[in-house]
Amino acid sequence: MPGSPTLPAGPGVGYKPQHYNAILTDPAPVTWLEIHAENYMGDGGRPLAQLRHLAERFPISVHGVGLSIGGEGRLDPDHLARLKHLCDWLQPASFSEHLAWSTHDGAFLNDLLPLPYTAATLTRVADHIDELQEALGRRMLLENPSSYLAFAESEMSETDFLRAVADRTGCGLLLDVNNVFVSATNLGLDARAYVADFPIEKVGELHLGGHDEDHDDHGAPLLIDSHGRAVADPVWALLDVVLDRLGPAPLLIEWDTDVPDWPVLAAEAARGQAALTRAGERAAA
Amino acid sequence: MIAPAPPTDQAHLRAAILDPAQPVPQGLQDGAGRPAGRRFSVYRNNVAVSLTEALIDGFPACYRLLGDETFRGMAGAYLRVHPPASPLMMHFGQALPAFLDAAPQLARMRWMGDLARLELALRSAYHAADGAPLPHATLAAIPPEALPDQRFGLVPALRVLRSDWPVLSIHVKALDPTAPTAQPGAEDVLITRTDYDPQAHLLAPGDVAFLAALRAGDTLATAIAAGAAVNTDHDPAAILTLLMQTASLTASLTAAEPAVQTN
Structure with missing residues (x-):
């Protein structure tokens, strides 16, 4: 199957099977799709048949959610082989994973769990990314996490950590703008300063998703990265700041729980397209 | 003497995430340096809820017959004993039939384990x-x-x-x-x-x-x-x-x- 060399600098969406017919009938303004790698690791049946069909029409981004790149143990060789098998036959336009851990001692916890930003973590993450990129024979994008807490032992900022990982491994970065907003709110940081400090030249893809609002023990806002609603207005505003630094880029809308009908998701993608267009006009002015 | 492992290593975090009765590990804090408190519960909640929902999706007939409260209770006990062995959630729940077979509260519904076996077989056929x-x-x-x-x-x-x-x-x-x-x-x-x-x-x-x-x-x-x-x-x-x-x-x-x- 001919893969696409790169993702287009336009709006994409996280693919949900219930949108299959709508996407084939009228995908506009969506120009590419992202899948969660682990949902396409069965031996056959509908998921793989749909993916084969979609890949003939759209550039595909494979987004892993289960490799546990930040895990203290070694990467699961079986899972590495499954990722390689998927990327080998699909030839996706992009492969990305998370700065997080999810597996320890053989138990997969199905969540993206946090890491302390220390020299030891940096070495481990960089070694795992080296191993992954070598196995896949391609450059990956590493996504910034959404944080609900911080580690007392952290020695550097998240942006410094990501820059160091990218420098050591040659990997690119996936900048999740909602995660920046969520983490900054939760940890009392300045989201715009985070964006200003982000190694923007490494960014190959942007994510946007919805979050829920809660509070911590002290009544401070605690935002939850739920991907279960529309993107919040302050996150769209932060996207404008990102685009003014970055320029046009592949822009993904994530909506993973309480998934809406296709027109609602397409409207979010159209809002993303409008943001890209406005950023282009600002750059030209 | 071997120094004790720091409290934020992943073995400690995993144990505390899966067992809400354990204290929140030390060394986790908010942006102002105060103990993380219920911020840690976000991870506990994400893990328990997402794995429970995966079992509800994977065993819809068992869920209907046990009811929401009973199923969620049993799922919560199951996922702590048998967390997923791989990131392929399509395979999660392989040990649920035997778990239901052995559950004392299902002594009058001894068929529940076989019902779970049937649902596992349907799921496995879907991905075959x-x-x-x-x-x-x-x-x-x-x-x-x-x-x-x-x-x-x-x-x-x-x-x-x-x-x-x-x-x-x-x-x-x-x-x-x-x-x-x-x-x-x-x-x-x-x-x-x-x-x-x-x-x-x-x-x-x-x-x-x-x-x-x-x-x-x-x-x-x-x-x-x-x-x-x-x-x-x-x-x-x-x-x-x-x-x-x-x-x-x-x-x-x-x-x-x-x-x-x-x-």
Whole structure:
């Protein structure tokens, strides 16, 4: 199957099977799709048949959610082989994973769990990314996490950590703008300063998703990265700041729980397209 | 002396995430340096809720029959003992049937484990490799006198489940309350997948032996004899017709001779 060399600098969406017919009938303004790698690791049946069909029409981004790149143990060789098998036959336009851990001692916890930003973590993450990129024979994008807490032992900022990982491994970065907003709110940081400090030249893809609002023990806002609603207005505003630094880029809308009908998701993608267009006009002015 | 592991290593975090009775690990804080407190509960909640929802999605009939509160309670206990062994959530819940078999509160619903086995088999059939079923024309072209010597394979999605309970009737009734109430008695179940959606069928006595012989690479005549050995009234035409109608027969992988000779 001919893969696409790169993702287009336009709006994409996280693919949900219930949108299959709508996407084939009228995908506009969506120009590419992202899948969660682990949902396409069965031996056959509908998921793989749909993916084969979609890949003939759209550039595909494979987004892993289960490799546990930040895990203290070694990467699961079986899972590495499954990722390689998927990327080998699909030839996706992009492969990305998370700065997080999810597996320890053989138990997969199905969540993206946090890491302390220390020299030891940096070495481990960089070694795992080296191993992954070598196995896949391609450059990956590493996504910034959404944080609900911080580690007392952290020695550097998240942006410094990501820059160091990218420098050591040659990997690119996936900048999740909602995660920046969520983490900054939760940890009392300045989201715009985070964006200003982000190694923007490494960014190959942007994510946007919805979050829920809660509070911590002290009544401070605690935002939850739920991907279960529309993107919040302050996150769209932060996207404008990102685009003014970055320029046009592949822009993904994530909506993973309480998934809406296709027109609602397409409207979010159209809002993303409008943001890209406005950023282009600002750059030209 | 070996220094104790720092409290924020992943073994400690994993244990504290899976067990809400444990204290929040030290060294986790908010942006102002205060203890993380319920911020840590976000991770506990994400893990427990996402794994529970995965079990609800994977075992819809068990969920209906146990009810939301009981199912969530049992799921919470299960996921702490048997967290997923791989990131492939499509496989999560393999140990749930045995877990339900052993659950004291299900002493009056001993069939629940088999119901979970049926739901696992349906899910596994959904993700099974695509088969290469023999076209109807190929099957129709086999001369009747050549049929007894034919060997067939079975598509990878095919599953057989034997139960001491009316497991298929219970499954149907759980998902369709207008269906007839299950009557006591053992049921054997065949799962087929013609295109993408698995279907469960009730098997007759003798069918399982017939299918086992086909799967072992025996000839149709041998399979018919195997069915008759279990049930003198076994009707091989009925099960063979079902296999043909559901596109479940493939060329034999084990036959010394070509699977289908039409001359």
